[in-house]
Amino acid sequence: MLAYLIRRLINAVITLLVVTAVTFGIFFAIPKAIGSDPALLYIGKQSDPAAIAGISAKMGFDDPIVVQYGKFLKGIVAGRDYANGPDVTHCPAPCLGYSFATDQEVTPLLLEDLPVTLSLALGAAVLWVILGVATGVLSALRRGTFVDRAAMTTALAGVSLPIYFTGLLASAIFVYWLEWLPQGNYVPFTENPGEWFTSLILPWITLAFLFAATYARLTRANMLETLGEDYVRTARAKGLRERTVIGKHALRSGLTPLVTVFGLDLGALLGGAVLTESVFNLRGLGYQALTAIRQSDLPIILGVTLIAAFFIVFANLVVDLVYGWIDPRVRLA
Amino acid sequence: MAGAIVVIFLILVAILAPVLTRLFGHPIDEYHTDKIDPTLGTPIGRLGGISWDFLFGVEPQSGRDIFSRILYGAQTSLSVAFLSAFVSTILGSVFGLMAGFLGGWVDATISRVMDFLLAFPQLLFAIALLSVLPDELFGLGDRWSRVLVLVGVIGFFGWPYIGRIVRGQTLSLREREFVEASRSLGARSGRILFRELLPNLAAPILVYTTLIIPTNILTEAALSFLGVGIPPPNPSWGGMLSDAVTFYQIDPMYMIIPGGVIFLTVLAFNLFGDGLRDALDPKAR
Numbered sequence: 091m092l093a094y095l096i097r098r099l100i101n102a103v104i105t106l107l108v109v110t111a112v113t114f115g116i117f118f119a120i121p122k123a124i125g126s127d128p129a130l131l132y133i134g135k136q137s138d139p140a141a142i143a144g145i146s147a148k149m150g151f152d153d154p155i156v157v158q159y160g161k162f163l164k165g166i167v168a169g170r171d172y173a174n175g176p177d178v179t180h181c182p183a184p185c186l187g188y189s190f191a192t193d194q195e196v197t198p199l200l201l202e203d204l205p206v207t208l209s210l211a212l213g214a215a216v217l218w219v220i221l222g223v224a225t226g227v228l229s230a231l232r233r234g235t236f237v238d239r240a241a242m243t244t245a246l247a248g249v250s251l252p253i254y255f256t257g258l259l260a261s262a263i264f265v266y267w268l269e270w271l272p273q274g275n276y277v278p279f280t281e282n283p284g285e286w287f288t289s290l291i292l293p294w295i296t297l298a299f300l301f302a303a304t305y306a307r308l309t310r311a312n313m314l315e316t317l318g319e320d321y322v323r324t325a326r327a328k329g330l331r332e333r334t335v336i337g338k339h340a341l342r343s344g345l346t347p348l349v350t351v352f353g354l355d356l357g358a359l360l361g362g363a364v365l366t367e368s369v370f371n372l373r374g375l376g377y378q379a380l381t382a383i384r385q386s387d388l389p390i391i392l393g394v395t396l397i398a399a400f401f402i403v404f405a406n407l408v409v410d411l412v413y414g415w416i417d418p419r420v421r422l423a
Numbered sequence: 424m425a426g427a428i429v430v431i432f433l434i435l436v437a438i439l440a441p442v443l444t445r446l447f448g449h450p451i452d453e454y455h456t457d458k459i460d461p462t463l464g465t466p467i468g469r470l471g472g473i474s475w476d477f478l479f480g481v482e483p484q485s486g487r488d489i490f491s492r493i494l495y496g497a498q499t500s501l502s503v504a505f506l507s508a509f510v511s512t513i514l515g516s517v518f519g520l521m522a523g524f525l526g527g528w529v530d531a532t533i534s535r536v537m538d539f540l541l542a543f544p545q546l547l548f549a550i551a552l553l554s555v556l557p558d559e560l561f562g563l564g565d566r567w568s569r570v571l572v573l574v575g576v577i578g579f580f581g582w583p584y585i586g587r588i589v590r591g592q593t594l595s596l597r598e599r600e601f602v603e604a605s606r607s608l609g610a611r612s613g614r615i616l617f618r619e620l621l622p623n624l625a626a627p628i629l630v631y632t633t634l635i636i637p638t639n640i641l642t643e644a645a646l647s648f649l650g651v652g653i654p655p656p657n658p659s660w661g662g663m664l665s666d667a668v669t670f671y672q673i674d675p676m677y678m679i680i681p682g683g684v685i686f687l688t689v690l691a692f693n694l695f696g697d698g699l700r701d702a703l704d705p706k707a708r
Binding site: 105108109113116117246247249250251252254255258259262266354358361362364365368369376379380383384386391394395398399402 | 538539541543544546547548550551552554555637641644645648649650651661664665667668671672675678679681682685686689690693694697
């Protein structure tokens with residue numbers, strides 16, 4: 091078990107290294123190849139050549155790409171000093187560099203956005219799991235009935251709806267026409283829990299609807315497969331009550347495959363729900379990334395990509411560990 | 424069945440967009456400022472200016488014909504979706520077959536690459552990549568250059584989905600007797616791969632290709648919505664929705680029409696794909 095864990099951790103670190111290397115390569119090498127100078131992005135177009143050269147030297151843009159990547163990695167682990175002669179700026183670990191657009195440290199900027207994305211993703215996850223799994227199980231148990239057909243039609247519609255459309259539609263209806271919800275931006279939980287809740291309720295529902303639809307379809311398919319297994323028939327033949335057959339025998343193995351999907355989905359969302367955040371003006375990681383991309387703010391793009399990849403890799407790891415516990419057939423070795 | 428009919432209808436609409444525009448619409452770039460309320464910037468008349476002359480109404484401010492822009496949007500949307508599905512299918516089938524059939528280090532490498540790509544913040548990455556890639560390629564003009572770039576990016580990130588399935592199927596098929604028989608007759612690997620295994624994989628490949636088309640439509644629309652897809656003034660569904668953000672409180676039809684069209688298109692392709700899967704693999708019903 092310990093050996094397995096260590097091997098998985100090493101794998102996770104390698105994956106993160108590859109992701110950063112590829113991202114780093116693309117965002118620092120392509121602009122260089124097509125002739126745009128990162129120092130110019132950083133300092134602005136009208137600066138004089140001496141200032142540009144100074145910035146280049148200080149930020150290390152003149153170094154070969156591999157050296158720059160090495161320094162970037164060192165910054166994450168141990169922090170780094172940007173120096174040009176006597177002009178030294180210290181960036182404490184985990185250092186992700188300085189934003190080209192605002193000259194602020196990237197790490198605190200992203201940490202500021204993280205709670206927004208966390209609130210959005212976790213709240214929506216609770217909703218979609220409950221809604222999706224309940225619908226799927228109900229549909230499977232009432233297979234072929236009106237309930238099943240209605241639920242599956244809704245789910246099919248749900249997976250076909252783009253979130254940037256449902257989001258706009260929902261805010262048009264509930265905020266502007268019915269005026270059930272206030273217009274306004276995200277309010278931190280620590281500031282006012284009530285307003286935090288109302289500011290997030292629409293994004294939660296919109297995001298959860300999309301995922302709930304997918305989960306309902308998956309749950310139904312898995313449950314139907316499980317209900318057809320021999321051991322379920324055996325359980326019934328033993329004379330167990332239907333509730334025990336479903337609750338203790340069928341549900342467990344019917345829902346196990348969902349754990350993998352859930353881990354991946356949540357991991358992907360924690361790295362920034364770009365579309366939802368952009369539709370609802372939530373200033374989370376995804377929103378930050380989008381703004382950064384529009385301004386060619388490479389260090390922020392790199393930072394968000396790294397965090398996003400970290401969540402995905404971490405979620406994968408957790409899923410695999412949890413899997414061994416909920417499904418005894420899987421031996422971790 | 425209904426899905427298949429709508430899919431065929433949409434493909435025809437996309438191909439015939441220039442003809443249909445000439446018959447029932449107005450050129451996509453023609454401004455009709457006389458249809459616009461000069462103070463609000465919104466279309467004159469109810470429901471976003473829908474009339475016999477402008478079947479889907481006009482755009483706020485510019486007064487361009489939404490009907491013809493939707494038709495041309497279908498062209499871009501469907502070509503991106505089909506071509507990138509094609510790219511994903513080719514890459515996924517080739518690598519999936521190789522991984523499943525050859526095993527060993529080839530399998531280990533390909534599987535690792537697939538895991539890696541699936542573990543990638545894809546949308547984020549696609550946005551970033553699209554924003555650094557040039558707008559003009561091979562003198563195709565900005566519309567088709569962008570289509571090509573989108574096909575490359577969406578197609579590339581999509582292949583592991585196909586690859587995983589093909590690999591899994593290949594793993595189970597290669598142990599079957601007919602493969603063994605063929606090998607004992609002295610067939611080379613190439614022949615076993617393409618003449619024995621591939622025909623047996625055609626059904627699942629077809630089904631999953633059909634099922635990634637709607638995902639691709641949504642991705643293309645999302646990227647255009649975020650401003651890194653098809654550049655304006657070229658018409659695209661996602662681009663129209665993104666313009667609608669400013670107007671949806673006063674002119675909701677401008678949001679509902681492209682959104683509804685995306686929804687119906689994706690729904691039709693999903694229905695079609697599900698139907699195809701049920702027909703080819705009755706067990707999954």
